[in-house]
Amino acid sequence: MTSSDDKKAVIDEIVHGTFVKEGVMVAFPLCFPGATTPITAAESHITALDATADGVVYGGTSGRLTHVFVGMFNGVTGIVFDMGTVEGADHCAAICCGQEYFVACVNGPGGGRILRHKLQPLPFDLIQEWAFSRQPFEDLGEAGKCERIVHAVTDLSRRFVIGTTDTHLFRVDLESGQVEVMCELLGAGRLGVGSKGGTFGLDEGNHLWRCNATTGAVMRKDVKLPPGSWDNVSLIWARDRVDGTLYTADAEGNLFAFTEERGFSKCLGRTRLAPVGPMAATFDGRVFGTCGEEISRLFCYDTDAHELTDIGVAVSVIERRRYGYVFGDAVTGRDGQVFFGEDDDLGHLWLYFPRIKPRRN
Amino acid sequence: MCYKVTWYQFTEHPDSDSCWSLSVGPDGRIYAAACAETVPGGIVKVVRYNAESGVLDYILDVDKAVDDPGDSGRATQCKIHYSFAPSLSDGMLYMATHLSGPPIDEPAYSPWRSWHDPKRCFRGSGLLAFDTKTDEVLWWDTLIPKEGCRCLLHDEERGLLYALSYPRDHFIIYEIKKRRRRDIGRIGSVNAQVLFLDSRHRVWTTNDYGHLVRYDPEKDRLETSPCVLPHNSAFQTGWHSVFYDAVASPHEECIYAVNWIADARLMRIWPTEGEWGRVEDLGPLSQKRDPSVPISTFIDHVGGLVFAGDGQLYYVASRWRDPVYNPLPGGHKEREGIVWRMDPHTLEREEVAVLERPDGFANYVSRGAVDCNGDLFFGHVGQKPVGLFKIDMPADRKKKNAHLPLRMWG
Numbered sequence: 001m002t003s004s005d006d007k008k009a010v011i012d013e014i015v016h017g018t019f020v021k022e023g024v025m026v027a028f029p030l031c032f033p034g035a036t037t038p039i040t041a042a043e044s045h046i047t048a049l050d051a052t053a054d055g056v057v058y059g060g061t062s063g064r065l066t067h068v069f070v071g072m073f074n075g076v077t078g079i080v081f082d083m084g085t086v087e088g089a090d091h092c093a094a095i096c097c098g099q100e101y102f103v104a105c106v107n108g109p110g111g112g113r114i115l116r117h118k119l120q121p122l123p124f125d126l127i128q129e130w131a132f133s134r135q136p137f138e139d140l141g142e143a144g145k146c147e148r149i150v151h152a153v154t155d156l157s158r159r160f161v162i163g164t165t166d167t168h169l170f171r172v173d174l175e176s177g178q179v180e181v182m183c184e185l186l187g188a189g190r191l192g193v194g195s196k197g198g199t200f201g202l203d204e205g206n207h208l209w210r211c212n213a214t215t216g217a218v219m220r221k222d223v224k225l226p227p228g229s230w231d232n233v234s235l236i237w238a239r240d241r242v243d244g245t246l247y248t249a250d251a252e253g254n255l256f257a258f259t260e261e262r263g264f265s266k267c268l269g270r271t272r273l274a275p276v277g278p279m280a281a282t283f284d285g286r287v288f289g290t291c292g293e294e295i296s297r298l299f300c301y302d303t304d305a306h307e308l309t310d311i312g313v314a315v316s317v318i319e320r321r322r323y324g325y326v327f328g329d330a331v332t333g334r335d336g337q338v339f340f341g342e343d344d345d346l347g348h349l350w351l352y353f354p355r356i357k358p359r360r361n
Numbered sequence: 362m363c364y365k366v367t368w369y370q371f372t373e374h375p376d377s378d379s380c381w382s383l384s385v386g387p388d389g390r391i392y393a394a395a396c397a398e399t400v401p402g403g404i405v406k407v408v409r410y411n412a413e414s415g416v417l418d419y420i421l422d423v424d425k426a427v428d429d430p431g432d433s434g435r436a437t438q439c440k441i442h443y444s445f446a447p448s449l450s451d452g453m454l455y456m457a458t459h460l461s462g463p464p465i466d467e468p469a470y471s472p473w474r475s476w477h478d479p480k481r482c483f484r485g486s487g488l489l490a491f492d493t494k495t496d497e498v499l500w501w502d503t504l505i506p507k508e509g510c511r512c513l514l515h516d517e518e519r520g521l522l523y524a525l526s527y528p529r530d531h532f533i534i535y536e537i538k539k540r541r542r543r544d545i546g547r548i549g550s551v552n553a554q555v556l557f558l559d560s561r562h563r564v565w566t567t568n569d570y571g572h573l574v575r576y577d578p579e580k581d582r583l584e585t586s587p588c589v590l591p592h593n594s595a596f597q598t599g600w601h602s603v604f605y606d607a608v609a610s611p612h613e614e615c616i617y618a619v620n621w622i623a624d625a626r627l628m629r630i631w632p633t634e635g636e637w638g639r640v641e642d643l644g645p646l647s648q649k650r651d652p653s654v655p656i657s658t659f660i661d662h663v664g665g666l667v668f669a670g671d672g673q674l675y676y677v678a679s680r681w682r683d684p685v686y687n688p689l690p691g692g693h694k695e696r697e698g699i700v701w702r703m704d705p706h707t708l709e710r711e712e713v714a715v716l717e718r719p720d721g722f723a724n725y726v727s728r729g730a731v732d733c734n735g736d737l738f739f740g741h742v743g744q745k746p747v748g749l750f751k752i753d754m755p756a757d758r759k760k761k762n763a764h765l766p767l768r769m770w771g
Contacts, residue, residue, distance in 0.1 A: 007468050010468055010469070011468050011469040014467070014468075014469045014470070014471045014474055015469060015471055017474075018471045018473045018474035019473070037587070040585070041546070041547075041548075041568075041583065041585060042546060042582060042583065064582070272477075273477055292476075292477055294476065294507075294529070295473055295476040295477075295528075295529070297477075313473045313474075321550065321551075321569075321600070322549070322550045322569070323473070323528070323550045325529060325547075344547050345546040345547040345548070345583075346547065346548075346549060346568075
């Protein structure tokens with residue numbers, strides 16, 4: 001190598017090595033490309049995502065208005081369909097998919113509301129011809145008078161949604177549409193569903209509460225958080241749907257695993273930046289997430305290698321050329337790809353295809 | 362007709378590799394930025410053409426003025442990028458710095474890579490209020506922390522500066538009296554290279570996909586037009602058809618603009634007509650070429666749009682040797698910058714000069730301006746040290762105070 005080769009290699013590393021260092025990211029616009037206009041830039045901050053059992057992705061946006069959308073990428077699809085805006089809402093706190101319905105938990109100046117909609121059926125061939133129509137949402141009402149919804153998740157049976165407002169825990173029966181306020185509880189951060197199906201959220205005194213979605217039983221201060229920086233943390237979770245392990249991080253980016261059988265692990269590693277943003281686990285157990293503010297970076301925790309690595313800044317160079325800076329939610333797709341919802345003006349739905357791990361001898 | 366061309370090299374800033382900003386100041390004199398973006402530790406100096414002595418005066422080392430020296434170890438105050446914005450009422454010339462120059466001990470700088478690195482990260486775009494009456498910097502501020510300013514505009518009646526940030530492509534408003542910044546949000550990934558103002562105080566630019574983007578102070582938000590700006594539909598989609606340069610007609614309420622992509626097209630925009638203005642496609646400005654090869658951004662280029670005292674639109678388009686479309690004779694330079702003069706009414710155009718520098722190509726022109734004496738000036742990007750061109754306007758086409766009304770954006 002000559003010195004000019006060395007210099008070129010350093011420059012290449014600075015310029016290109018900054019971005020997605022393993023796998024591929026593709027930013028998909030919030031539209032049916034070539035057939036519809038994308039959701040308006042200032043209304044397209046994706047703050048909530050969920051997926052159905054067969055990998056169809058639903059999302060909600062924040063900004064000047066809240067839109068609820070569905071993304072389909074399997075079969076002859078390739079679309080984000082804007083299912084409509086929610087009057088009086090400017091923030092989507094959660095999207096929760098059931099077997100037949102999904103709910104959108106949205107907020108506005110008047111507080112939070114829960115809206116239900118049937119799952120979107122697959123369209124006909126989106127290369128040749130198609131038909132779509134917008135159907136109205138069913139307003140299931142508030143989860144607490146004028147209270148903002150903090151977060152919500154679907155239970156493992158996909159029958160119930162457990163959620164929190166500023167001061168209450170609530171449950172939604174996805175089949176009947178009934179909303180029930182269960183108890184007083186200060187909602188803080190996001191909720192996770194554990195390995196045995198319990199729903200967990202941040203409780204007082206560095207603890208987690210646990211809720212049985214079926215019986216409605218709530219156990220306060222059920223699990224003590226491991227040593228870490230938990231004050232003012234905005235709790236976030238990733239769930240390995242193969243073995244049910246939950247992953248979370250403290251305010252300094254220290255990553256932990258949690259199962260209902262074994263409790264919390266020791267610290268698995270620290271992300272390069274804090275706070276940790278949305279993350280999701282793929283089928284081989286690797287956890288992919290974002291960390292840092294303003295221009296976040298992706299990270300990977302490899303459960304086999306017990307390694308936490310930085311994988312760079314998000315960028316899309318296939319079809320859509322876009323830098324990805326801020327993400328609001330993440331969910332695992334049908335084949336283990338990870339969907340990241342971009343929480344930015346002109347937000348896109350980002351598909352991350354992780355690198356295939358090399359064969360072990 | 363062939364106009365006289367004189368080359369002024371930035372000899373006192375040998376590291377200068379680009380002159381991104383060239384504007385007429387509120388005093389009718391020509392200001393230019395001698396930028397050093399490829400040199401580790403490089404900094405920008407501001408020069409001014411001295412019409413009396415016919416030389417360049419070096420009037421400001423910007424790194425010193427904003428207390429961010431080139432050897433700081435951070436990305437440097439290396440350039441002013443389309444970010445001179447004059448103020449006629451008080452003789453001020455606002456200028457905002459941009460990034461990309463590497464730290465003194467590194468060969469390159471990536472703002473994405475170093476965003477969270479306090480040792481390397483660019484400190485931020487420095488905004489300077491330069492008094493052209495006294496040649497003093499009256500004050501400076503950080504316009505955009507950690508980011509550079511890609512282009513700047515001054516709405517003098519409202520006392521507001523508008524900017525686009527890099528790399529995040531946010532739209533920034535700065536209240537001069539209160540020295541307060543507001544971030545209105547992200548536009549995209551490809552910075553537009555210019556902002557323009559209409560008579561309703563609306564600020565216009567473009568997004569990644571060639572749509573007009575407009576900030577309306579009445580609504581206090583960015584809006585995007587439904588239509589895509591003119592582009593070559595044979596191989597382009599509108600992507601990257603962001604504005605490169607835009608100049609207001611001195612006589613009509615319209616803007617002439619070119620986009621920042623190969624086969625740049627000239628367009629005329631009537632911003633106050635209809636909901637989204639009226640856009641006329643006036644056609645491509647550079648030569649034909651083989652579109653199966655992505656041509657260098659630094660070869661196929663059009664810039665330097667300026668109206669002169671004769672009421673004609675001038676611009677510089679590059680021309681280069683092409684075996685099929687432009688087989689120049691042996692011995693001819695590979696690339697050259699052609700100064701065109703266009704009649705805005707008939708759209709007839711004629712070549713009036715070829716830009717020549719003795720030691721290299723002169724095909725890439727960033728900005729153009731006309732001074733109070735009516736002569737034309739063009740900023741050049743190329744082999745270092747770069748410089749600027751002065752084009753003597755023929756006597757019958759020359760007019761005093763041809764710089765008025767002032768261009769209020771970089």
